[in-house]
Amino acid sequence: MTLLAWVDDKHSPSAASIDALRKRYPTERTVDEALSRKMLARSGPPYAPVPTTEIEERLRTFFAEHEPSSAISSVAPLGGGASKEQYRFDLSRRGQTPETYVLRREPPESVVETHRLREYQLMRAISGTVPVPDVPWVDADGRWFARPALISRFVQGVTKPPAGDSNVTGLGAEYSPELRRSLGAQFVDLFAKIHMFDWREADLSAFDAPPEGSDEGVQWVVNWWERVWEEDSSEPMPMIRFTAQWLRDNAPKIEKVTVVHHDYRAGNFLFDPTTTKVTAVLDWELAHLGDYHEDLAWTLQEGYGKLDDQGRFLVCGLIDRDIFLSRWEEKTGLSVDRRKLAYYAVMNCWKSAIMVLATGVRCAMGGKSHQDVLLAWLAGFGPTCVHTLNKRLREAIDGS
Amino acid sequence: MVPDSALRLEAALKALADVIAPAIPEDAGLAKEQIALVMRSISLAIEQIPLEAAYMARDSQTDRELAAKFQSLFVAGHPMSNRLADAISASENALPPTISDTRELAKSWHSLKKTLEEAVSALAKELGRDAQTELAEIMLAYSEERNLRERAWVASTGFDPDPESLPSLETVTLIETPST
Numbered sequence: 001m002t003l004l005a006w007v008d009d010k011h012s013p014s015a016a017s018i019d020a021l022r023k024r025y026p027t028e029r030t031v032d033e034a035l036s037r038k039m040l041a042r043s044g045p046p047y048a049p050v051p052t053t054e055i056e057e058r059l060r061t062f063f064a065e066h067e068p069s070s071a072i073s074s075v076a077p078l079g080g081g082a083s084k085e086q087y088r089f090d091l092s093r094r095g096q097t098p099e100t101y102v103l104r105r106e107p108p109e110s111v112v113e114t115h116r117l118r119e120y121q122l123m124r125a126i127s128g129t130v131p132v133p134d135v136p137w138v139d140a141d142g143r144w145f146a147r148p149a150l151i152s153r154f155v156q157g158v159t160k161p162p163a164g165d166s167n168v169t170g171l172g173a174e175y176s177p178e179l180r181r182s183l184g185a186q187f188v189d190l191f192a193k194i195h196m197f198d199w200r201e202a203d204l205s206a207f208d209a210p211p212e213g214s215d216e217g218v219q220w221v222v223n224w225w226e227r228v229w230e231e232d233s234s235e236p237m238p239m240i241r242f243t244a245q246w247l248r249d250n251a252p253k254i255e256k257v258t259v260v261h262h263d264y265r266a267g268n269f270l271f272d273p274t275t276t277k278v279t280a281v282l283d284w285e286l287a288h289l290g291d292y293h294e295d296l297a298w299t300l301q302e303g304y305g306k307l308d309d310q311g312r313f314l315v316c317g318l319i320d321r322d323i324f325l326s327r328w329e330e331k332t333g334l335s336v337d338r339r340k341l342a343y344y345a346v347m348n349c350w351k352s353a354i355m356v357l358a359t360g361v362r363c364a365m366g367g368k369s370h371q372d373v374l375l376a377w378l379a380g381f382g383p384t385c386v387h388t389l390n391k392r393l394r395e396a397i398d399g400s
Numbered sequence: 401m402v403p404d405s406a407l408r409l410e411a412a413l414k415a416l417a418d419v420i421a422p423a424i425p426e427d428a429g430l431a432k433e434q435i436a437l438v439m440r441s442i443s444l445a446i447e448q449i450p451l452e453a454a455y456m457a458r459d460s461q462t463d464r465e466l467a468a469k470f471q472s473l474f475v476a477g478h479p480m481s482n483r484l485a486d487a488i489s490a491s492e493n494a495l496p497p498t499i500s501d502t503r504e505l506a507k508s509w510h511s512l513k514k515t516l517e518e519a520v521s522a523l524a525k526e527l528g529r530d531a532q533t534e535l536a537e538i539m540l541a542y543s544e545e546r547n548l549r550e551r552a553w554v555a556s557t558g559f560d561p562d563p564e565s566l567p568s569l570e571t572v573t574l575i576e577t578p579s580t
Contacts, residue, residue, distance in 0.1 A: 079433045373438050381559040390547060
């Protein structure tokens with residue numbers, strides 16, 4: 001038993017303690033559902049790999065009901081992705097060329113606990129506004145795949161330059177000047193389209209929309225992540241609590257509610273290395289309705305960017321920060337409030353620290369995911385998040 | 401102690417590099433990705449294990465200093481002040497001249513930090529505006545000191561934006577003894 005496990009008191013939460021957390025940290029309905037489901041399963045068995053034949057059998061059973069005349073073949077696990085298990089497979093319909101799909105299935109716990117129905121609804125809604133993989137099916141309650149899962153069409157493309165250098169999950173990707181020119185502009189323009197998307201006309205019943213002109217939606221987000229800290233942290237950190245209270249006390253009003261992708265960065269979009277055209281925006285699982293400053297501040301994080309030869313900061317290694325912001329303003333017609341950006345910079349470092357230092361470590365302690373070794377490794381990113389949190393919080397306090 | 405834990409891990413690492421990794425088929429992308437991470441994780445553990453206890457002891461010292469500052473911020477007789485005193489005392493008592501039971505040290509280390517989490521939440525809610533500024537400064541100074549140690553601790557993972565600026569592991573785990 002590791003030292004962390006020896007001092008741990010969160011391995012077997014009671015129904016009463018889960019209920020108390022739900023009351024203490026009110027947030028969106030489906031966020032609450034996903035977190036409660038995680039806690040109810042906490043004392044259950046760890047992740048155990050299953051033979052690909054079992055996944056194949058589940059797919060056959062699923063498609064026997066949903067596409068009775070189709071056939072499944074070439075089922076194989078896919079690498080990459082710290083959060084969900086991924087399998088690639090071919091689906092053949094009578095008289096048609098086989099098409100490749102991807103099954104994304106939740107492990108018992110993962111680095112972010114999210115709700116498949118939210119991801120499914122938003123990807124379907126925003127398809128046509130920005131390129132996203134087509135998602136024909138969702139198994140929101142795990143009826144077919146034992147755990148919640150999503151099936152999307154496979155999209156060709158790469159997440160990083162073929163010869164480039166980057167750490168795991170696309171952090172710090174290195175792009176050539178030619179790629180930067182082409183991808184940088186697309187990167188901003190697609191981001192602007194996400195924020196201009198008319199979500200009110202879409203079927204997003206799994207989402208709760210915060211009221212405009214109020215900080216209520218911001219408090220939901222702080223509650224969401226402080227609850228995650230409460231549920232998952234193994235080593236208490238006073239700074240996380242202090243920041244939570246600071247975020248509550250200084251929450252700005254949301255003036256315009258938009259879709260917030262929440263992880264828009266290098267590594268989370270695919271592009272064709274030949275044409276350099278972006279083929280899909282990925283990883284919508286943390287998306288919610290909120291303040292676009294939250295999204296901008298996330299993408300602007302130092303950890304995702306690079307300095308160029310002249311020492312200028314390139315957002316996600318792609319585009320100069322000032323150009324990124326001015327182009328985004330021009331494309332959306334919205335303005336960037338620097339004080340709000342500073343607030344959300346603090347919030348985002350805080351959330352990142354919670355993901356890698358609390359949830360990722362918690363998964364590895366319980367042996368709950370297919371990527372425990374990666375999650376334990378990613379905990380090494382935590383001190384960098386806290387380092388940036390210290391800096392951003394000091395700047396925000398000094399500037400207020 | 402022959403072999404010690406680090407040596408056992410070195411041997412395991414060698415077997416992984418020499419035997420297991422080459423046996424993985426070229427098209428097994430996930431397996432190749434994971435074996436590389438396993439090997440890097442073991443290398444990191446080999447580096448950290450000899451200093452884990454020293455790290456906790458040094459970190460406890462920083463935490464006790466913060467706890468003492470918090471005590472001075474609470475009004476006399478506040479229940480949290482007594483809890484902080486108890487946590488400081490338990491943490492000091494768990495620091496023998498020679499560390500024989502790392503689990504006891506870990507337990508007191510964890511307990512002190514948990515008390516500090518509760519204390520800072522209480523202070524952030526209860527203190528007036530001027531004292532909030534003081535609390536923010538205390539917290540930032542504390543977090544910056546701890547964070548330097550944490551960054552050095554995991555520098556080998558390659559995530560740190562400025563690894564050259566970090567002190568050595570030996571330096572950050574050195575316990576400062578009060579001068580007499």
